[in-house]
Amino acid sequence: MLPEGMYYFSGNDASAEGALAAGCRFYAGYPITPSSELMERMAARLREIGGVFVQMEDEIASISAVIGAAWAGAKAMTATSGPGFSLMQEAIGYAAFTETPCVVVDVQRAGPCTGQATKVGAGDIMQARWGSHGDYQVIALSPWSVQEMYDLTVRAFNLAERFRVPAMLLADEAVAHLRETIKISDAKEIWDRKKRTGASPFGTDEEDGVPPMPAFGEGERLAVTGSTHDDWGFRKTDDPDVHARLVARINEKVLRQEQAIGETESSFLEDADTAVIAYGFTARTSLYAVKQLRKEGLKVGLLRLKTLWPFPESAVGRAGGCVKRILVPEMNRGQVAGEVRKCVRCDVEPLGLTNGEVVPPDAITDALRRMAR
Amino acid sequence: MTRAMEQYLRPGVKATPFCPGCGHGILMGLILRAIDQMKMDMKKMLFVSGIGCAAWIPSPHYDGDTLHTLHGRALAFATGAKLYNPDLTVMVISGDGDLSSIGGNHLIHAARRDIDLKVICANNMIYGMTGGQVASTTPVGKKTATTAEGNPYRPFDLGRLVTAAGATYVSRYSVTQPVSLINSIKKALRHKGFSFIEVMSPCPTQFGRRNRLDKPEDLVADLMERCIPEEDAEGMSEAELAEKIVTGEILPCRE
Numbered sequence: 016m017l018p019e020g021m022y023y024f025s026g027n028d029a030s031a032e033g034a035l036a037a038g039c040r041f042y043a044g045y046p047i048t049p050s051s052e053l054m055e056r057m058a059a060r061l062r063e064i065g066g067v068f069v070q071m072e073d074e075i076a077s078i079s080a081v082i083g084a085a086w087a088g089a090k091a092m093t094a095t096s097g098p099g100f101s102l103m104q105e106a107i108g109y110a111a112f113t114e115t116p117c118v119v120v121d122v123q124r125a126g127p128c129t130g131q132a133t134k135v136g137a138g139d140i141m142q143a144r145w146g147s148h149g150d151y152q153v154i155a156l157s158p159w160s161v162q163e164m165y166d167l168t169v170r171a172f173n174l175a176e177r178f179r180v181p182a183m184l185l186a187d188e189a190v191a192h193l194r195e196t197i198k199i200s201d202a203k204e205i206w207d208r209k210k211r212t213g214a215s216p217f218g219t220d221e222e223d224g225v226p227p228m229p230a231f232g233e234g235e236r237l238a239v240t241g242s243t244h245d246d247w248g249f250r251k252t253d254d255p256d257v258h259a260r261l262v263a264r265i266n267e268k269v270l271r272q273e274q275a276i277g278e279t280e281s282s283f284l285e286d287a288d289t290a291v292i293a294y295g296f297t298a299r300t301s302l303y304a305v306k307q308l309r310k311e312g313l314k315v316g317l318l319r320l321k322t323l324w325p326f327p328e329s330a331v332g333r334a335g336g337c338v339k340r341i342l343v344p345e346m347n348r349g350q351v352a353g354e355v356r357k358c359v360r361c362d363v364e365p366l367g368l369t370n371g372e373v374v375p376p377d378a379i380t381d382a383l384r385r386m387a388r
Numbered sequence: 389m390t391r392a393m394e395q396y397l398r399p400g401v402k403a404t405p406f407c408p409g410c411g412h413g414i415l416m417g418l419i420l421r422a423i424d425q426m427k428m429d430m431k432k433m434l435f436v437s438g439i440g441c442a443a444w445i446p447s448p449h450y451d452g453d454t455l456h457t458l459h460g461r462a463l464a465f466a467t468g469a470k471l472y473n474p475d476l477t478v479m480v481i482s483g484d485g486d487l488s489s490i491g492g493n494h495l496i497h498a499a500r501r502d503i504d505l506k507v508i509c510a511n512n513m514i515y516g517m518t519g520g521q522v523a524s525t526t527p528v529g530k531k532t533a534t535t536a537e538g539n540p541y542r543p544f545d546l547g548r549l550v551t552a553a554g555a556t557y558v559s560r561y562s563v564t565q566p567v568s569l570i571n572s573i574k575k576a577l578r579h580k581g582f583s584f585i586e587v588m589s590p591c592p593t594q595f596g597r598r599n600r601l602d603k604p605e606d607l608v609a610d611l612m613e614r615c616i617p618e619e620d621a622e623g624m625s626e627a628e629l630a631e632k633i634v635t636g637e638i639l640p641c642r643e
Binding site: 041067069073082083232237238239242249250 | 447473
């Protein structure tokens with residue numbers, strides 16, 4: 016691992032270093048702009064420190080190899096962008112249903128389809144949550160800086176291990192290609208998956224709803240399947256009670272922890288009558304816009320979402336209770352604005368920009384001035 | 389015959405899930421006989437399978453670690469597990485549709501990498517679990533749920549496909565050739581590289597009943613007549629070989 020100190024990194028490099036610091040020792044991936052530098056750094060660094068790197072034949076194979084390695088005992092990850100993220104969705108559902116901890120970094124670019132491969136976007140927020148079929152949960156974090164590309168990658172691994180769930184870093188091209196100085200510190204919390212010999216790996220009476228997870232080759236004779244299964248992994252594809260219980264548990268174990276998983280940051284919200292709710296790179300231009308308008312005497316503030324899934328309903332609801340209106344600027348056509356509306360009673364105005372550029376501060380100040388009139 | 393192979397079955401497993409006359413139950417037993425003769429440690433064996441009837445040969449029946457994955461992706465999951473823990477003996481058991489159609493890309497790339505995976509492809513020449521649709525392995529002219537007038541397209545020659553892609557041990561046998569097949573599985577277990585064994589396995593429910601081989605014994609008799617060892621095939625004309633399935637080692641391994 017890198018010694019403590021200050022480092023000048025791109026966001027992609029910082030995420031790779033965060034993964035290694037969290038204990039990641041397996042990476043499988045496929046080249047795609049704008050995430051490829053992350054894979055290249057993992058290829059070099061895993062070789063240095065004795066982990067496993069493999070470039071697979073496509074993104075489906077990449078996430079499949081990650082899940083296979085996770086069951087062999089690895090902390091494992093892959094990184095991709097929109098088109099590859101689309102290909103991974105079936106296997107992300109597999110990871111959720113088999114409760115496989117793993118991390119997927121999605122460096123979002125301007126979609127849909129091939130779109131503008133080198134330009135920024137944030138159009139995968141809903142796909143991260145609903146991309147696979149059936150009812151399941153994931154955890155998704157949203158970094159706004161190179162520092163957070165590092166810190167939130169560490170956190171994604173911790174949450175994946177703690178809750179046995181796929182965790183995603185929903186980065187965007189702007190943050191991934193940004194270069195900044197970051198601080199790497201040895202003092203960080205690292206979670207490892209629970210293990211208990213002889214315990215059932217797919218059912219638990221414990222309060223958190225997270226069963227222990229052994230690895231292949233430990234003599235536990237694991238039976239892992241993506242079909243509906245009982246506590247021991249036996250297929251139960253026609254038992255309504257087993258299916259209902261399993262689907263409920265894999266959802267509730269995450270949703271019940273919404274407040275523990277949800278992280279937000281408030282700026283100038285104490286006396287604000289108008290709030291901006293933003294995430295990722297857009298939160299940077301939003302903060303700049305808020306500071307500009309404060310100089311003009313407008314009572315505006317910012318709630319920055321560091322967690323996107325499970326949606327931080329409590330924090331958003333509290334902010335919505337204190338202001339008259341909310342602006343949600345984002346690099347898509349209102350994906351998070353719709354979620355905010357579900358949590359608050361005040362007016363919510365989306366400011367969606369889908370031109371392959373970051374949302375400029377002017378667009379945000381213009382919208383806020385108009386709303387204040 | 390004793391019930392000695394039951395020691396390799398997971399406690400709680402009661403019966404095979406296969407139709408009467410299915411070849412997969414025979415294959416299930418033959419793999420275990422090879423494992424038994426090789427004195428393999430089941431605690432260090434990982435059986436990976438995809439989706440379909442053949443994927444249920446190991447999952448959850450075999451008493452090692454079993455990983456029942458997504459349709460077509462068994463080899464990619466197996467690659468991740470084997471690379472991270474090389475001490476595992478990783479055997480991939482799945483069907484022809486799973487491994488060569490939806491999973492075809494993973495098959496050629498796994499062969500190219502020559503990672504130590506022991507692949508057993510149970511080939512029943514049809515999609516059994518979903519109701520008998522045409523497969524990438526269905527012979528020309530055979531009737532399926534989606535080719536009522538006979539399959540117009542040529543099937544894959546799986547042995548030559550994976551050989552060309554870089555596999556280092558390749559063979560083809562039928563469940564009607566149990567001794568040769570057990571010996572081949574044992575070779576794959578010893579071989580440190582990508583092994584691929586294609587196993588012809590009859591499907592009376594979906595393939596037989598559509599192709600005038602209604603009774604399980606008809607299919608078995610048909611396979612026994614059509615599957616001929618490579619030494620018998622030498623000197624036969626193309627016309628004589630047209631309906632035959634030549635069995636044996638397509639690419640012997642260095643021992």
